[in-house]
Amino acid sequence: MSHFYRQAHYTISATKLHELPTDQGIEVAFAGRSNAGKSSAINTITDIKSLARTSKTPGRTQMINFFALDESRSLVDLPGYGYAKVPEQVKLRWQATLGKYLETRRALRGLMIMMDVRHPLKDFDIQMLEWAQDANLPVHILLTKSDKFKSGAAKSAQLQVEKKLREQSLNATVQLFSSLKRTGKETAIAKLDQWFFPDTEDDNDDPAENDND
């Protein structure tokens, strides 16, 4: 349903949890280390070039930005974690906010975690995975910038990540993704569809479509 994501439009930004819009409908958040390619992935998935601001300077996204897809569904672009130049105090405060958001936000139905394919599963990525697991929140990992590797090396990086997740009993699905080459987009959208349209069957036996009288 890739056309659905083209409807995305910016609605609101928040810096603190109490500024978030009403906790209703369905949202899927995009998280990851600073510079991992979160905003780029949102732009690739929605096919809207400058929907979410991207930057060569890590730490570009400093607010929680909401992009509505329809009246009850939104994509949420989260500020990156782990940016070295942010003072420790600010980093810790943001990490606590993130943890609380994952734990308490009822509208949140899925978490996309972006990790640079060259540097996956850093400490705070693991922390995010653990929080999500504690909150029963499903996670899908996009190994971003896969264009930086030849396809064999990218695939083996993916297998490595899957192996480490198994070893640590962390549940998440994993795929390669490149905003530059626009690869992996359909797989990412299929996962978003599962979260945004949980009642829709894949096998197309919706009676409304069997229009035979």
Ligand SMILES: Nc1nc2c(ncn2[C@@H]2O[C@H](COP(=O)(O)OP(=O)(O)OP(=O)(O)O)[C@@H](O)[C@H]2O)c(=O)[nH]1
């Ligand atoms: N080669 C390559 N570069 C990418 C890709 N995706 C993003 N980038 C680059 O990586 C940098 C960071 O991308 P962003 O999308 O702004 O990353 P972010 O995770 O939103 O960063 P913050 O908001 O700062 O946390 C930019 O220079 C992008 O052009 C990709 O698929 N391939």
Ligand SMILES: [Mg+2]
């Ligand atoms: Mg960003």
